[in-house]
Amino acid sequence: MIKITNICKSYNNTQALQGISLEVNDGELFGLIGPDGAGKTTLMRILMTLLIQDEGQAEMNGLDVVKDYKRIRQLVGYMPGRFSLYQDLTVEENLSFFATVFGTTIEENYELIRDIYVQIEPFKNRLAGKLSGGMKQKLALSCALIHKPEILVLDEPTTGVDAVSRKEFWDMLKKLQKQGITILVSTPYMDEAGLCDRVALMQEGEVLSIDTPARIVENYSSTLLAARSDEMHRLIEDLRHWEKIDSAYAFGQFAHVTPKDDEMEAVELEQYLMHKKHNNLQVHEIAPGIEDVFMALMSGDRSY
Amino acid sequence: MKQGKIENSEPDTMTATENLSAERTPVISVKNLVKKFGNFVANDHLTFDVFKGEIFGFLGANGAGKTTAMRILCGLSSPTSGELMVSGYDVYKQAELIKRNIGYMSQKFSLYEDMTVAENIRFYAGIYGLSVRQRKEKEQVMLQKLNLESVRDKLIASLPLGWKQKLAFSIALLHDPKIIFLDEPTGGVDPITRRQFWDLIYEAAAEGKTIFVTTHYMDEAEYCSRVSIMVDGRIAALDTPDVLKKQFGADNMNGVFLQLARSATRTD
Amino acid sequence: MDRFLGFVKKEFFHIFRDRRTMIILFGIPIIQLMLFGTVITNEIKDARIAIYDQSKDEMTQEITSKLLSSGYFLLDRNLQTTNDIEAILKKGRVKEVLVFGRDFSRKLKREGKADIQIIADASDPNLAKMLTSYTTGIINDYIFKEMGDLHLPMQVEPEVRMVYNENLQSVYMFVPGIMAMILMLISAMMTSISITREKELGTMEILLVSPLRPVQIILGKVTPYLLLSIINAVLILGIGHFIFGVPIKGSWVLLMGESVLFILMALCLGIMISSLSKTQMVAMFISVIALMLPTILLSGFIFSIENMPLPLQVVSHIIPPRWFIVILRNIMLKGVGMAYVWKETLVLVFMALLFVTIAVKKFKTRLE
The missing domain is CATH 3.30.70.100 (Alpha-Beta Plaits)
Known part of the structure; x- marks a missing residue:
């Protein structure tokens, strides 16, 4: 599970995060919903141990993001924004590179990525740079999963991808969730909130509301x-x-x-x-x- | 779905659209547009009209061919064959005239980040040959309308994305074009800023400008007067969002698109 | 170890798949070398000279006709006064002026000594050097044949004066210079670019959150360029030695050892640059402006350090290639051993250590 307590972070003069607290339960599909500049990426980078918060604590499966960063890096899968892949390596080379980096092989963890990877396997000798947005997204997800992470952190995985690929992607996330992986995903698209178990609505470094999508809507009292x-x-x-x-x-x-x-x-x-x-x-x-x-x-x- | 029946059951909407088409002259008229790159047919016999004051949504998955078609309409690329008129000008012979009568803005459309708001406005006004007095006037009007007077001497880099977007759109309107092409215009901004952006678009349309929006975000399509959906280089559907939703028995444009795009064979 | 090898393999993919990288790696060194090499070894043909003959005797006439019939020289005009010399050189068409002293043959026969002055336009130093050596060669050859019966000390002693560039450098300087430049370019610029590219792509984020340690990432990045740079060093030395006949008088082993040291230093510098820059463009700018230009201008490669204004001479001390070029020159041209280059070697070792320390300190395990 992910436990975030009162995290603050500022760059130069802007407060990127202003006291964020939230918890993601084991096996939950949790969404950070908000526009650009809401602080979603900053929060994820803190969780991924890539940034250090100014204040507050965060734990991933009980490990502190500052002190235990090395162990966290072993157990979390991360997909940064803009599908970070090597454009000049083929699909297969990308995947096997990330496998070796994590000290494993494609074969060892093929089970986990099979559903996703079979869709791009026909193109395994194609350079990643020549893939369509949807296929890049699938490859990036496969790469993030290759070391069987317990927690998956996905930063705007559906941005810049067409509706069909977006739908398929959310279907894949649901399947991964069934395998017990805790998933934290961010998106600027409000319509994707309904696909999460619970969401945090974020705006300018603050959480506006945290709840299940259904209850968030129920709590809206005004007439519309x-x-x-x-x-x-x-x-x-x-x-x-x-x-x-x-x-x-x-x-x-x-x-x-x-x-x-x-x-x-x-x-x-x-x-x-x-x-x-x-x-x-x-x-x-x-x-x-x-x-x-x-x-x-x-x-x-x-x-x- | 009983599509035929539904179409019949909505005679009002249909006639409304038809009437709309009949009484207005097309601003963009495309007949049998074909664009080939070698053996690859990017646009396969596209035929459609866009009318004055319309917000026309041009949708399609990545690689469906919408960018290619839009570049042709903007006079940036020539078609392989087909008859095309944009703003009354022939795409083959009068590309330069077309460019003078259209505005263009994309998500990536960058104002110069290291220049101030006022400098950007004046620069673009200069590009379109506005006189110094006109430039000053436009600058004043625009800043007032967008509520950006307080930041006129601030660098673009320091503005929030939403403000940049509004400014970019207004700059695309500077030279009073008849048609404005918007390439994926509203990604990434918060919902209120997004609405404010659409307010600007509706206003421009109400003033008689024609808006041509390409996007692959289907909820953007809901805002358009009519939408065309491209699949594999062809136009697979073209009508008002209401009609399309009923025709495909979908709650929203996303549903319509998913049904159409599932049949796509092209992946890239 | 598998992780490391996997990383190196990936780097090689990047290098071999990018045509631009390949051109920079192997095309540029060879082209540079060929360019410099051919420019320098260019045969002299029809170089315009002027002659100021104060004797006009049999011997000077014969020397003149020998020179002109050699095919190397073309007589532009005969001069009448000393004043003409400067005037004609200033015009630039005439590259060399030959001045025969008074009573040439008589002096030579009687005193065993005669005066010839060769004045060359050294604004193109290499050409000037060549012209003068050709001229002296022909004159000496003539004197030898003509005066064969006379004993040796009796020789013409041409007095060579280089104008416009008094300290002419050795033509062989170009090989050490190019070597320093290329190794700097490949090692520092290419590593810094390849590291910053990952930052730009966002793949660095994934590498950082992987169990790879920073040292592994750095070594993985550097190893391919180390290997390629060594190949390049051998290539440059080989071409210089076998094609252009640049002597390598000292030990090959020492030469390669020093080259590897220089490469390592440059790699450390590259890593340091990459940790200071966020984008490929910044990395490239730093590499070109802060490394390439000083290498070309301040290392003694083209302009001799002794002639620079004092402040630049001081600055040249922090330019690594300056030391490397001295080492190369000493080993290749003078044939000396470690005893003569240990000081420069130590400077390079110190620089390498300094850069690697800064690089490792600056290379973050996080994003800020």
Whole structure:
């Protein structure tokens, strides 16, 4: 398990992490969800013993990340952002290189990576630099798994990869989780939060909320309305100019609207918009998603 | 899925789209676009129109051929065959005129990090031949609109990603282009900043600009008026997100895309 | 050990698969050597000379015609006064001026001594050196044949004066110089680039979190370049010696030993640079600006140290190739042994130790 207590870290003048505390249980698939600059990478690098925190403690399977860094490095698999592979080595050479580095062989741990590796095995003599994003991602994961780690730390593994590869990747993570591996994964995509057992929503070095995706959404108490019309831009402008509205943001084809008064009903909003002469109007109440919650949590301390 | 029935059950949406198409003139018109690299067919007979004021989503997996097609539309690469008009100009003969009438911004679009906000604006204004007075005026208007007046003399490097993105988009609009090409524009920013970015896009569209967005993030597709999805160099689907979702019986564009992309044979 | 070998194998893959690396490794040394070599051994042909003959007697005429018929020289003009000499050299077309003293043949026959002055334009020192040696050769040859019956001390003693570059260096200097430059380039620049490349790619993160120890990473990075640099050293010495006839008077073993020492020093320097730079570009800049340029300019390779202004002479002491070039010159050209190069050797050993200490201290097991 991973135990993080009050971790602070700053570079130059910016506070990258401002007192992060969280726990990841054994065998859990835990997500760090947040945009660039939230501190996800910094936190992971501290856990991977690549950085030393200014304050606080962190333990990986009971080992301190500062004192026991050598032992941690043996038991954790790490996939840094941007698929760190040797572009000029073939798929197979990459894998066997990382195997030798960890003092093992591909054959020894083939079981663990088989499901993933079979998908790229047909291309095993291709240079890694010539692989598609999805295949690079699979190879990077295979390399991170080659020494049978107990904990897997993945920094934005799905960034820059298309939807199909993303889906396959999450399926692979679920399978690995079943084999008892504890997985900590970060992503800037809110829609991936639902695929984790529990998530920490992060923003500017702070944790906004930690819970299961379902409970995070349940805890959102405000009323949320969705509205659409033929003119999205005017719709949003009209909504924002109405004094009864707290916020209005585009969510795909709809605008998500948070009224100041939780009692407001869809009808009232619809009447207002009809009065503003919107065509093909649709208004209804909706259940919030992770992204709605994230935005609500964020908007408290926004300066711009 | 009973696709036929669903299409029939939504006559309203369909007619709406058709009406939309009928009354507007295409700003981008592509007929049978083919682009070959040796034996490799990157774009295989693409045919589509993009209309004025539309936010057109151009989707596809990595390597489906969307970047190739977009480069051709921007006049950066010539097609092997096909009829293409962009902003009323012929892609083969008038590439230079096309470039003057389009704006371009990508995720990697870099403002000069070692220059200030104002310097960047003035530099790009200069590139597009705006006069010194126009430049000053544009700079003023832009900074005001983006709320960046307080940082006008700050280096780009010191700004948050979201601000850079908004600034980059506004700079792409500097020379008043008719069409703006956005290459994976909103990755990595927080959800609110992202919405603010889309506000800018909607505003530009409402002003009559045409927005052409390439992306492989499907939730970005939900924001578009119409989307085309490319698979293996062909356009596999093209319609409004609503119609596509119903057609494929999916909750979101991701579902639509997964069904289409599963049939892909190309991997790279 | 397996880990280490695996690492070295990977490094060789990188090297052999990158055409640019291969060119830098083997193309550049050979091209450099050939360039310098051919420029220097270039046969003189139709070099323009001027003659100021104050005697105009039989002997000077004959010497003149010998010179001109050799094919090496072309008479530009005959000079009338001493003043013309400088004027004509300044124009630059004439590379050498030959001045015969008064009463040449009479003096030679009577006193057994005669004066010839050879003034060469040494703004191109190698050419000047060659011109003068060709000229003296031809003159001496003539005198020998002509005055064969006379006893030996009776010889023309040409007085050679180099203008514009009084301290002409040995033509053989180019081999030690190139050797120092190439070994520096490959060892320091290539290692620093290959280490920083991993930082840029992000693979360094994975290596750091692996059970590999920093020492293993460093050794793994350095070993291939050590081997390749040794091959290069042999190659350069071989080409220099067998193709260009540069003498190697001293011991080959000592020469190779010193070369390996220099390579090790340069590798340490490369590691040190890599630990100071974050990107390949920075590493390359440091290598080129802080290493290559001083190697070329301040090591005595092209410009002699004695002629530099004092501050530069002082600076040249911290340029490692300066010491290496002295060692090479001593062993190759003078044929001396350890007794004469121990001081320079110690300096290199000290530098290697210094760099490796800084490198290991600076090489982090973490990212900051």
